[in-house]
Amino acid sequence: MRFDLKVALRYLLANRLQSALLIGGVAVAVTVFTFNAALINGLAEFQIDRVVGSSSHVTIEPAKLLPKVVPAPAGTERLVATQRALERREQIKQWRSVERVIETLPGVTGVSYNINGTGLVTRGQQTLPVSLKGVEPARLAAIAPIDRNLVAGEARLGLNDVLIGRKLADDLGIRIGQPIFVTSNQGRERTLTVRGLYSTGVDSLDARVAYVNIDTARVMFDLPEGLTEIEIKLADIYAARAVAKQLADTTGLEVTAWMDKNQRLREALEGQGSSGNIIKMFTLITIVVGVASALLLTTFRRRPEIGIMRSFGISQRFVLSVFMLQGALIGILGSLVGCFLGWGFSSLLVQAGRSSGRALPVDPSLGQYDVALLLAAAASIAAALWPARAASRIDPVEAISQ
Amino acid sequence: MNTPLLEVNDLRKVFVDRDFETPVLKGVNFTLQRSEMVAMLGPSGSGKSTLLSILGTLMRPTAGSFRMLGRELTSLKEAELSDFRNQQIGFIFQYHHLLPDFSALENVMFPHAGRLWRETQAGRERAAMLLERVGLSERMHYRATRLSGGQKQRVAIARALMNQPALVLADEPTGNLDRENADQAFALMTEIQRETGTTFLLSTHDRELAERCERRIYIQGGVVVDVPSAARVPLRVVPGDMVAVIDRTQTQATRDQRSIQANERSV
Ligand SMILES: Nc1ncnc2c1ncn2[C@@H]1O[C@H](COP(=O)(O)OP(=O)(O)O)[C@@H](O)[C@H]1O
Numbered sequence: 001m002r003f004d005l006k007v008a009l010r011y012l013l014a015n016r017l018q019s020a021l022l023i024g025g026v027a028v029a030v031t032v033f034t035f036n037a038a039l040i041n042g043l044a045e046f047q048i049d050r051v052v053g054s055s056s057h058v059t060i061e062p063a064k065l066l067p068k069v070v071p072a073p074a075g076t077e078r079l080v081a082t083q084r085a086l087e088r089r090e091q092i093k094q095w096r097s098v099e100r101v102i103e104t105l106p107g108v109t110g111v112s113y114n115i116n117g118t119g120l121v122t123r124g125q126q127t128l129p130v131s132l133k134g135v136e137p138a139r140l141a142a143i144a145p146i147d148r149n150l151v152a153g154e155a156r157l158g159l160n161d162v163l164i165g166r167k168l169a170d171d172l173g174i175r176i177g178q179p180i181f182v183t184s185n186q187g188r189e190r191t192l193t194v195r196g197l198y199s200t201g202v203d204s205l206d207a208r209v210a211y212v213n214i215d216t217a218r219v220m221f222d223l224p225e226g227l228t229e230i231e232i233k234l235a236d237i238y239a240a241r242a243v244a245k246q247l248a249d250t251t252g253l254e255v256t257a258w259m260d261k262n263q264r265l266r267e268a269l270e271g272q273g274s275s276g277n278i279i280k281m282f283t284l285i286t287i288v289v290g291v292a293s294a295l296l297l298t299t300f301r302r303r304p305e306i307g308i309m310r311s312f313g314i315s316q317r318f319v320l321s322v323f324m325l326q327g328a329l330i331g332i333l334g335s336l337v338g339c340f341l342g343w344g345f346s347s348l349l350v351q352a353g354r355s356s357g358r359a360l361p362v363d364p365s366l367g368q369y370d371v372a373l374l375l376a377a378a379a380s381i382a383a384a385l386w387p388a389r390a391a392s393r394i395d396p397v398e399a400i401s402q
Numbered sequence: 403m404n405t406p407l408l409e410v411n412d413l414r415k416v417f418v419d420r421d422f423e424t425p426v427l428k429g430v431n432f433t434l435q436r437s438e439m440v441a442m443l444g445p446s447g448s449g450k451s452t453l454l455s456i457l458g459t460l461m462r463p464t465a466g467s468f469r470m471l472g473r474e475l476t477s478l479k480e481a482e483l484s485d486f487r488n489q490q491i492g493f494i495f496q497y498h499h500l501l502p503d504f505s506a507l508e509n510v511m512f513p514h515a516g517r518l519w520r521e522t523q524a525g526r527e528r529a530a531m532l533l534e535r536v537g538l539s540e541r542m543h544y545r546a547t548r549l550s551g552g553q554k555q556r557v558a559i560a561r562a563l564m565n566q567p568a569l570v571l572a573d574e575p576t577g578n579l580d581r582e583n584a585d586q587a588f589a590l591m592t593e594i595q596r597e598t599g600t601t602f603l604l605s606t607h608d609r610e611l612a613e614r615c616e617r618r619i620y621i622q623g624g625v626v627v628d629v630p631s632a633a634r635v636p637l638r639v640v641p642g643d644m645v646a647v648i649d650r651t652q653t654q655a656t657r658d659q660r661s662i663q664a665n666e667r668s669v
């Protein structure tokens with residue numbers, strides 16, 4: 001064994017209570033760190049799951065038609081005011097070729113080819129705006145698991161059928177099998193029968209969307225060939241941006257990943273993330289302050305011993321190393337214990353939540369144990385630097401004559 | 403060719419505390435030959451410890467120089483000095499200064515293992531041999547704190563010899579021991595000195611022990627009075643021995659006076 005390591009270990013063992021307290025302190029800080037990570041990341045996962053679970057991961061829409069503008073001469077700026085050409089319907093006409101591109105993409109778990117539009121639902125005196133979503137009946141559950149979220153009726157989409165959210169049904173005071181009168185924004189009217197009610201837990205779906213057969217939508221929105229939207233679901237949701245970029249480059253259409261479509265979710269996640277980071281930072285500061293002050297006391301207590309080592313020609317580097325190693329050992333041991341405690345604590349909470357029927361959004365597998373281990377060990381070593389330098393610079397004559 | 407082990411040349415030390423200067427060494431000159439056992443006498447506060455610290459490269463002189471083994475040491479850098487100290491100088495202090503968390507054997511090995519950053523079999527064997535030599539082979543694995551005062555000082559003697567130094571500097575090595583232990587420790591040092599040919603320079607208050615050395619030097623008034631062994635001057639008549647004069651403040655002077663009186667009584 002290296003002799004500096006032996007001396008460091010001997011010093012730690014000579015002062016068992018102090019060492020135990022120090023390791024315990026680092027462990028508590030790392031427990032907070034990892035539990036905090038498991039909670040924040042678990043919560044994020046839960047929120048993402050709720051949003052992303054019933055919406056598309058990558059959405060393809062018609063290209064925005066922008067007027068071509070001659071580039072400004074070098075060194076000048078050119079301001080251009082544009083207005084969207086409202087008289088031209090935005091649609092994806094060449095969707096068959098897009099379909100072929102999508103088929104070559106890896107990791108796609110579902111695709112839905114849609115014709116969407118807005119309309120009004122009338123029942124008696126009640127008139128409510130709705131988003132009509134025209135989908136192929138076979139792909140009804142490709143994006144939102146409408147079939148699994150059905151609370152009444154059946155997931156059937158005949159040409160005159162409609163599936164609506166329970167909330168919308170409540171607002172309209174309607175039940176399964178009853179007809180509703182729908183007017184599209186193209187002025188087409190149709191009477192549809194309510195086949196099923198769903199409840200996804202996502203308000204915008206449950207209160208505002210009505211699913212119809214894509215062929216019904218074609219007629220109601222005057223789109224004999226094109227589509228208005230293609231939705232894609234991926235196995236790895238975090239690949240969405242890369243997939244979106246690839247599709248945008250190959251098709252020239254407007255392609256958006258889920259994280260760029262859900263600004264509010266992103267802001268919420270970022271807010272949670274940064275408050276989590278503040279907590280993590282404080283745990284690291286605690287480690288630095290605790291380890292530094294304890295080791296500084298140790299160097300002070302051991303001044304005469306360090307003086308004697310120096311008088312026997314033991315190098316300053318050796319003394320430095322002895323104290324740095326103490327910091328490193330405390331950091332590594334403390335963070336190992338802390339990782340274990342953090343994992344145990346979050347696992348216990350999950351179990352308790354499960355048995356009480358209220359699942360907690362803590363995910364023990366997302367405790368960032370590797371990061372915690374690395375940062376806590378680095379913090380301890382950094383904290384040891386100051387006391388170790390002080391120790392190595394002790395004047396032997398002064399220390400011995402104390 | 404017989405170069406001296408140590409040549410000290412007009413060594414001066416002035417302690418500066420804010421604007422307050424204390425000249426302690428005012429031009430020290432003397433020479434140590436190889437294999438000598440030399441006692442350094444002088445009243446308390448006369449600068450014995452200061453001189454030993456400087457010769458042991460633990461402290462830099464204000465002026466002057468000294469050569470050891472033909473090397474000029476005053477111009478070396480700290481790391482070089484540290485290395486030189488490790489190989490050529492052994493210290494014995496008034497207080498044993500053993501590392502309390504290490505065994506007797508580990509304490510003796512420390513200067514060796516600390517230089518190599520690891521323990522070696524050869525180092526362990528030499529440490530064991532030295533402990534046997536100082537009569538502590540049975541206490542080898544005892545914690546330093548579990549030894550008696552005399553035993554601790556004998557471990558310190560063994561430690562000073564670990565790296566086979568050319569010079570052992572002992573600052574009142576028996577000052578903390580009772581008569582019996584002091585005699586024993588002193589006898590041990592004398593024997594080892596003869597066996598190994600290591601040069602010993604030891605400061606002491608103890609005239610009886612000092613007289614057992616081949617040679618004595620006296621430090622007083624910031625300079626050294628060298629008394630060669632051949633001179634055989636009876637101790638009592640060395641002029642000025644009782645009246646060390648040090649330029650200090652009044653309080654320090656009274657303190658020095660008191661210790662001088664104490665010396666007189668012990669004579
Ligand atoms: N670091 C220091 N700063 C100021 N004065 C000192 C310092 N070290 C020693 N002295 C003074 O130098 C003088 C000699 O001290 P020292 O060498 O310890 O004497 P001795 O060992 O002979 O008793 C004393 O008067 C002491 O007060």
Ligand SMILES: [Mg+2]
Nearest residue numbers: 450451452573
């Ligand atoms: Mg002294």
